[in-house]
Amino acid sequence: MFPTFVASGFAIAGAVMMLGPALIHLLNRNRYRTVQWAAMDFLLEAMQTNRRILRIRDLLLMILRAAALLLFGLALARPYFASPTDNPASAATSRPPHAILVIDNSLSSTLESISGSVLDQAKQQARQFVETLPANSRISILPLCGSQSQRISDPFSSRLDAVDAIDKVAATHGAGELSHALNQARSLAEATASHAPNVVIFGDQQAAQWQRLARTNPPEEAMPVLVVGNESPPPDNAWIEEFGLPDGLAELGLTSRFVATIGYHGKAPRSNVPVTLKVRGNEIETKFVDFPSGDSTHTLFFDYVFDPMDIDPTRNTSIPISISLAGDALTADDSRSLVVPLIAATPVVFIDQWSEAEESPDLGRVGDTWTLRQLLSPKSDSSRAEQHLIRAIHLSQREAEGETLRAALRDARLTIVSGIEAPSANLVDTLHSYVRQGGQLAIAASDTFNPAAWNDVAWRNGQGILPRPLRNETIGHSLDELSEDLRPFRIASPGLLDHAYFQIANLDENQLLDLYTDALFFKTVVPQTEASSAASPPRDEERWLSWSPPVSQLPTSDVASTTSSAVATTIAQFDNGIDFVVERKMGQGKVVFFSSGVSSNWSTLPSTNAVLIFDRVLRNQLASTFQRINFTVGETALLPLPAGAGDANVQVESPGSGVVSSVPPRFLNDTTRGVLLDNLNTAGLYWLSDRAMADPLSPSSETSSRYRIPISAKPVAWESELVRLDQQAFEALGLPGQFRWQASTASLTNAGLHLSGHSWWQWLICLVIVLLLAEMTIAATPSWLSWLVRRKANGEASAS
Incomplete structure (x- = not known):
């Protein structure tokens, strides 16, 4: 018991000792004395003042730093605002811009000056313009000339990529077609509907280019087109x-x-x-x-x-x-x-009423094709062997049947039929197959020509060899009919020279008209003017010609697969309104019909210089059967390769530069291999071979390759007319409202896009710099702020 009591006493005593100080503090808590000490009053006031200064400084620093960050981010975004315009076609839009930059790299852009070529100046203007565009813009670079694959690309979102594309625009010798460029720009605009399209055209603004565009009457649309002028005068x-x-x-x-x-x-x-x-x-x-x-x-x-x-x-x-x-x-x-x-000794088949053995010029018995044979392949009295372009193969109507006819036509590129009263069905069938495979056929009405018989056998509702059906009756009388009702007529001059057939380089227009209208005609058959040829059904024909027609610009599977015949066209007329020369495309070939003129009984044409009209037409027909090897810059060339060329790539050497490119061969149709060249962007000679040659013009180079084929590319003549537009001439063109002119000396910033605020980012950056300088000043030297606070405090004390 005692120990327990003692322990309890010690515990109570310990608790009292621990609570004692606390009780004493509580009992004496409100018994201290406040002593007023002047120095402490000043210290307390200084602490309150400093706390206020720090609070104001921190608030200012926070505002300045937040404003600097906000304005810097806004400057990086390069804000802009759509501005209203008086032009409804250029209405303001909230969409970001899609700048489509058309750069003229045509032949005229290669013009050199002290400040560089015209193309270099245009590219520099384009680069400067790109730098003014908002960050969220889309940029398309569209060279005015060049192959299709080089002209269209996806829009760029990066200015660096756009500038790189501008630098890669190369000069060509092509013709600048603004209508094509605007169509491509329209396609690019449709592909980016989320952006507002704006077309800007840089170049020399050649007057001939814009006049060609104005003649197309471009429609008014909502795509603004800004034309950046070139004010420097062109040289002679x-x-x-x-x-x-x-x-x-x-x-x-x-x-x-x-x-x-x-x-x-x-x-x-x-x-x-x-x-x-x-x-x-x-x-x-x-x-x-x-x-x-x-x-x-x-x-x-x-x-x-x-x-x-x-x-x-x-x-x-x-x-x-x-x-x-x-x-x-x-x-x-x-x-x-x-x-x-x-080319020498090209076979041409002539079919008329007499054979070679039956003809006798001394007795005046010659076939109706005799005049044409003398015209195309004249025979001289010289004993020297001559290699004429044409080797005449003369057959009578009786000989022109079956395998004999096919054998003669197999190598012939042109066939002329004249003086036959009525053709046989076999002759029509053979000639029809011949023309469809690429042969050229000329038919002339003369002597005993019977239009009704020809209509029955050779028209066949457009499936024969006549380009148009004929009336059964003829007009006029031949000289051997001894009629007193002779009413001669002539070739009509209006529209005659519109066709290349009748143009001769060394004669002017008046001389040509005098030449062709000199002959008198007395009799003619009448091709019907209102007739439609039926479509030819596709069919498989055996190809029996030994030569192939020229490869067209678009490859076809086979000549027999042509499904329709072209509509016949009138090439020349008489002054009485009757058609004189009519032609029609048929398969891969063509038929030309002369309604009169070969026989001297029907006209005076064979005895006058006007007979050249036959020479012009027939030689052009013959030339059309050879592969085309002369092109215009910018065209696409399809060229067949010679037999045995192999599968190796074709080496193409460009003119002037000596740059050699490799082109793989391809099938142009089921049987012909060749190459497609779509980059004829430089004028001059191109050489195709199975290996590159050091000097393609050197005769010694001929043995270095199995083949070498030269082709030429010529520039368009109007590109050499260097007259340029100024603002007055541009407005005189009468183009729609979306076309606007801007002088090249004016600032290109925001030109034509109807946007404002493009240069604000520069001022925003300046303001950010000012704010940062102010923030550094406040953070580094706060004494001026303390002075302001103390001055304010003293003012309040004085007022109280």
Whole structure:
């Protein structure tokens, strides 16, 4: 018991000892004395003042730093605002812009000056314009010329990518077609409907380009088009406007006349300008031309005789010809190239009423095709063997049957039928198959020609060989009918020279009309003008021709798969309204019908110079059967390869630069292999071979490859007219309201996009810098803030 009591006492004592101080503090808590000490009053007041200063400084620093961050982010976003405009086609929109930059890289853009080429200046303007666009813009770079694959790309979202695309725009020798560029721009705009399209055109703003666009009457639409002018005056310029060989074919051993048209535009006259003709790179002849001031053209003729030794019987021989003049500021148009195929003894079949053995010119008994044979393949009295372009194969109607006819037609590219009263069904069938496979057929009405019989056998509702059905009755009387009712008529001159058939380079328009209208006609058959040819059903035909027609621009599976015949067209008329020359496309070939003129009983045409009308038409028909090897810059060329070319890639050497590219061969149709060239962007000679050659013009290079094929590309003549638009001339074109002009010297910032606030980001960055400087100043030197607080406090104390 005792120990327990003692322990309890100790516990109570310990508790009292622990609670004692607390009880004493509680009992004496309110018993201290407040002593007023002046120094402590000043200390307390200073602490309150400093706390207020720090609170105000921290608040200012927070505001400045938050504002700097906010404005910096806003500057990075580059804000803009749509601004109203008076042009309804350029109405303001809240969508971000899609800038479609059209850069003129046509032939005229290669013009050099002290400040660089026109293309370089346009690219520099485009780069500057890209830098002004908002960050969320879409940018499309659209070269005005070039192959389709090089012109269209997806819009860029990065300015760096857009600038890189601008730098890659290369000059071409093509023609700038603004209508095509605007169509492509429209397609790009439709692909990005979330952005507002705006087209900006950079270049020399060539007047000829815009005049061609104005003639298309572009519709008014909601896609603004800004035209950035080029105010520098163009220099004087001379150029090769045209260069060619009539009919495109040359006869060996005979003089071939090349025709060159030289154009000039300038304020100052130029004299003794040399113009040089070269064959295979060798200078043949140089002539000199004087140009007066202003606009002028000169036509020059160069004669050259191709040596028969130039023909290689084992391969097709083509000779490169070029013409050039003394260079000026625009050198790309100072020369032109032409490839001339050398062809001899091309078979042409003539079918009339007499055979070769039955004819006797001394007795006046000749077939109706005799005049045409003498015209196309004249025979001289010289004992020298001549290699004419045409080798005449003469058959009578009796001989022109079955395998005999097929054997004659197998190698022939042109067949002429005249003087036949009525054709046989077999003749019509064979000629129909011949034309569908690519042969050219000419039919002339003369002598005993019976239109009713021809209609029954050769029209066949458009499935025969007549381009149009014929009336059963003829008009007029032949001279051997001894009629007193002769009413002669002539070839009508209106519209005659619209067709290339009847144009001769060394004769002007009046001379040509006098030539063709000199002949009198007494009798003619009448092609019906209102007749539609029925569609030819697709069918499989045996191909029996030994040659293939030219490859078209679009490959077809086979010539027999052509499903329709083209509508017949009138090429020439008589002044009494009757059609004189009618042609119709049929399969891969063509039929030309002459309603009169071969027989001297029907007209005076064979005895006058107007007989050249047959020469022009028939030679053009023959030339159309050969593969095309002369193109215009920007065209797509389909070229067949020679037999045995193999599967190796074709090496294509571009003109001037010597750059060699490799093109894989392809099937152009079921039987023909060839290549497709869609990058003929430079004027001059291209060489196709199975390996690259150091000097394609060197004869020693011929043995270095199994084949080499030259082709030429010529520029468009109007691209050499360097006259440029100014704002007044641009407004005179009468283009729709979406087209606007902007002088090149004006600022391109926000030009034409109707957006405001584009330059605000620069001011925002400046304001951010000011705010940061203020924040640094406040954080580093707060004494001025303490002075303001103390001054305010003293003012309040004085007021109290």
